[in-house]
Amino acid sequence: MSELARRSDLPVATIKYYLREDLLHHGEAVGATRAQYDESHVRRLRLVRALIEVAGMRLDDVRRVLDAIDDESLSWHEAIGSAHTRLAQPVNATASDAERERVDALLARHDWELAEQSRHRDALAAALASLAALGHPPSDETLDTYAEAANLISERDVSSLKETDRAEAAEHAVVSTLLLEPVLLILRRVAQENSSRRRAM
Amino acid sequence: MSELARRSDLPVATIKYYLREDLLHHGEAVGATRAQYDESHVRRLRLVRALIEVAGMRLDDVRRVLDAIDDESLSWHEAIGSAHTRLAQPVNATASDAERERVDALLARHDWELAEQSRHRDALAAALASLAALGHPPSDETLDTYAEAANLISERDVSSLKETDRAEAAEHAVVSTLLLEPVLLILRRVAQENSSRRRAM
Numbered sequence: 001m002s003e004l005a006r007r008s009d010l011p012v013a014t015i016k017y018y019l020r021e022d023l024l025h026h027g028e029a030v031g032a033t034r035a036q037y038d039e040s041h042v043r044r045l046r047l048v049r050a051l052i053e054v055a056g057m058r059l060d061d062v063r064r065v066l067d068a069i070d071d072e073s074l075s076w077h078e079a080i081g082s083a084h085t086r087l088a089q090p091v092n093a094t095a096s097d098a099e100r101e102r103v104d105a106l107l108a109r110h111d112w113e114l115a116e117q118s119r120h121r122d123a124l125a126a127a128l129a130s131l132a133a134l135g136h137p138p139s140d141e142t143l144d145t146y147a148e149a150a151n152l153i154s155e156r157d158v159s160s161l162k163e164t165d166r167a168e169a170a171e172h173a174v175v176s177t178l179l180l181e182p183v184l185l186i187l188r189r190v191a192q193e194n195s196s197r198r199r200a201m
Numbered sequence: 202m203s204e205l206a207r208r209s210d211l212p213v214a215t216i217k218y219y220l221r222e223d224l225l226h227h228g229e230a231v232g233a234t235r236a237q238y239d240e241s242h243v244r245r246l247r248l249v250r251a252l253i254e255v256a257g258m259r260l261d262d263v264r265r266v267l268d269a270i271d272d273e274s275l276s277w278h279e280a281i282g283s284a285h286t287r288l289a290q291p292v293n294a295t296a297s298d299a300e301r302e303r304v305d306a307l308l309a310r311h312d313w314e315l316a317e318q319s320r321h322r323d324a325l326a327a328a329l330a331s332l333a334a335l336g337h338p339p340s341d342e343t344l345d346t347y348a349e350a351a352n353l354i355s356e357r358d359v360s361s362l363k364e365t366d367r368a369e370a371a372e373h374a375v376v377s378t379l380l381l382e383p384v385l386l387i388l389r390r391v392a393q394e395n396s397s398r399r400r401a402m
Contacts, residue, residue, distance in 0.1 A: 046335050053331075112395045120387050127384045130254075134247050136376050138361075138384070145357040146381065147388055149350035154392035156346040160339075175337050177393065180347065181386055183328045183339070186321050187348050188385070189378065191355035194313045199359060 001027075004037045008045040015045065021059060023048050023066065050179060057178075095125030102128060106140075110147045153184070202228075205238045209246040216246065222260060224249050224267065251380065296326030303329055307341075311348045354385070 004027075005012045018024040024044055027035030044066075051062045103124045107114065114121055131137050138146075157176060205228075206213045219225040225245055228236030245267075252263045304325045308315065315322055332338050339347075358377060 043336070050331050050335050107391070110392075112391055113398075114391065115394070120391050123387050124384060127380060127387070130251050131376070131380050134251050134376050134380070135244070136373050136380075138377070138381065142357055142361055142381075143384075146354060146385055147392070149353045150385065150388035150392040151396075152350045152353070153347060153389055154396045156343055157389075157393055158396040160343055172337050175332070175335050176339070177390065179328060179332050179335070179337075180339065180343075181389075183325060183344075184347050184351065184385070184389070185382055186324050186328070187351035188354055188358075188382075190308070190313055190315065190321050191311075191348070191351040192358055192378065193316070195352075195355045195359040197314075 001035070001037070004041055004045070007042050008049075010045060010049065018045070018048060021063070023059070023062060047175065050175065095122065095129040099125040099128040099132070102143075106143050106147060109144065110151065112147075202236070202238070205242055205246070208243050209250075211246060211250065219246070219249060222264070224260070224263060248376065251376065296323065296330040300326040300329040300333070303344075307344050307348060310345065311352065313348075 001012055001015065005015055008015070015024065019026060024041060027037040027041065030036050048062060048066075051057045051065060052059075057065070100121065103121055106124075107121075128137065157180070160176075202213055202216065206216055209216070216225065220227060225242060228238040228242065231237050249263060249267075252258045252266060253260075258266070301322065304322055307325075308322075329338065358381070361377075
């Protein structure tokens with residue numbers, strides 16, 4: 001346990017807490033008070049830490065993402081979809097039928113399908129409703145540009161998935177989805193500031 | 202006041218609270234107990250509501266964004282930069298010099314400059330450090346694809362800014378930056394799921 005704490009750079013108390021909260025699998029018992037931990041424990045602790053510290057997730061949500069990664073009954077594609085669904089943000093605003101229709105038209109233009117239980121459609125419609133209520137509804141051209149950019153990124157994301165160990169690949173998908181989000185948002189702001197400055201010159 | 206509550210779809214108590222908290226400018230006094238509110242009040246209330254309900258910001262941060270919008274001493278470009286800086290997420294992870302050098306190389310490849318006090322550089326380096334610590338460092342190709350997508354989006358964002366009223370344009374920039382973020386992230390997940398499914402077939 002102390003060796004695991006050293007390698008994961010976490011206090012023993014935190015590791016014990018994660019074990020109690022089912023965020024970490026138990027080690028193999030070797031004697032009454034000792035357990036054997038391996039590379040899978042170090043790896044899982046790093047993942048839990050990143051989800052909490054970097055992605056800012058609550059323990060409940062971390063557990064849901066880990067469940068999706070660990071669920072062997074899910075196919076490769078289902079595991080990604082399921083993790084995504086569990087990662088989805090709660091929707092705060094409500095959308096009208098008009099916004100749902102705009103979303104459907106957008107998805108159709110880009111030849112995208114959604115799983116039946118997907119919350120993405122409502123989340124997108126709610127975001128459009130908020131922008132419209134504020135008097136800044138995005139144009140179809142803006143939405144299409146965003147979709148085009150999302151497509152560019154996702155083709156790269158999916159092609160960078162290595163078809164190795166299933167658990168490792170699923171972990172990679174979830175980690176990349178979550179941790180590349182801030183990268184994308186920051187790069188968008190950097191690019192906006194630079195586009196804005198160039199136009200001001 | 203009751204008319205303002207009706208038009209903004211907010212309780213009178215909430216509007217009074219926003220007035221006390223300096224999130225809304227006072228109306229013009231007409232008599233001892235009545236004040237005149239106009240379109241600017243309706244508009245500001247919608248913005249405050251969206252920042253809180255959709256962007257999930259705390260009151261302190263909302264006030265900072267409003268200050269940037271209202272600060273007449275800032276140029277158009279500075280107002281966007283300042284609002285962005287105030288919108289920036291706190292950085293939780295720490296980065297090494299190696300990650301900062303990767304960020305600088307990325308910025309140079311895309312001909313991007315950052316303001317001296319910008320926190321974007323540290324935030325990007327920290328995100329790269331987290332990904333590396335988890336054993337999933339993004340390749341240069343991945344980062345370049347993200348930067349390319351960010352550039353595509355930002356050119357559209359900046360070109361959609363109307364050069365009308367300064368306060369309105371600044372508000373548009375902040376609202377779009379914040380409220381199109383969830384749109385972009387959801388579209389990326391939709392695109393990933395579709396790319397993933399197509400490869401599975």
